[in-house]
Amino acid sequence: MTDYAKMYAKIGRIMGTLTPLRADCGRLCDHSCCKGDENTGMRLFPGEESTLPVRELDNGVRLVVCGGSCNREDRPLACRIFPFFPTVDSRGRVYIEEDARGKRVCPMIGNSDKIIYDKRFFRALRRVGKILAKDPACLEFMTEATQEIDTYRALLGE
Ligand code: SF4
Numbered sequence: 759m760t761d762y763a764k765m766y767a768k769i770g771r772i773m774g775t776l777t778p779l780r781a782d783c784g785r786l787c788d789h790s791c792c793k794g795d796e797n798t799g800m801r802l803f804p805g806e807e808s809t810l811p812v813r814e815l816d817n818g819v820r821l822v823v824c825g826g827s828c829n830r831e832d833r834p835l836a837c838r839i840f841p842f843f844p845t846v847d848s849r850g851r852v853y854i855e856e857d858a859r860g861k862r863v864c865p866m867i868g869n870s871d872k873i874i875y876d877k878r879f880f881r882a883l884r885r886v887g888k889i890l891a892k893d894p895a896c897l898e899f900m901t902e903a904t905q906e907i908d909t910y911r912a913l914l915g916e
Pocket residue numbers: 783784785786787788789790791792840841863864865866
């Protein structure tokens with residue numbers, strides 16, 4: 759059994775304060791990924807807890823419903839890594855990819871060639887992805903997310 763509290767504490771230490779850019783990307787878009795309301799939110803990973811309000815949907819998905827503001831230290835993993843995601847292939851190998859599900863929201867998606875990213879963020883996220891992929895529930899969550907991302911990409915014609 760995975761000790762989730764320990765695992766997410768380690769993940770938190772690995773990600774630290776890293777973000778895709780060295781600067782605050784929210785200035786590009788007026789923080790458009792944080793315009794939540796009581797019906798939208800960011801998904802928690804399996805076993806991830808949050809000090810923010812959480813809503814559980816009928817299908818068991820747990821969403822952080824933040825209303826658009828939070829203490830940065832309290833934001834869930836999905837927010838820390840957006841607009842990227844640790845996707846997996848059928849053998850459980852981890853790849854860091856743009857999360858096409860956020861294409862309408864995030865101006866960074868699709869513009870990687872014009873942006874100078876902080877490489878440390880991607881190294882950290884890859885380490886995090888490998889840790890997550892060792893837990894069966896997280897691996898399943900990542901596999902489903904990978905399929906969703908692929909579907910969005912296909913719909914967007916990429
Ligand atoms: S939408 Fe993208 S660019 Fe804007 S704050 Fe969120 S991650 Fe940064």
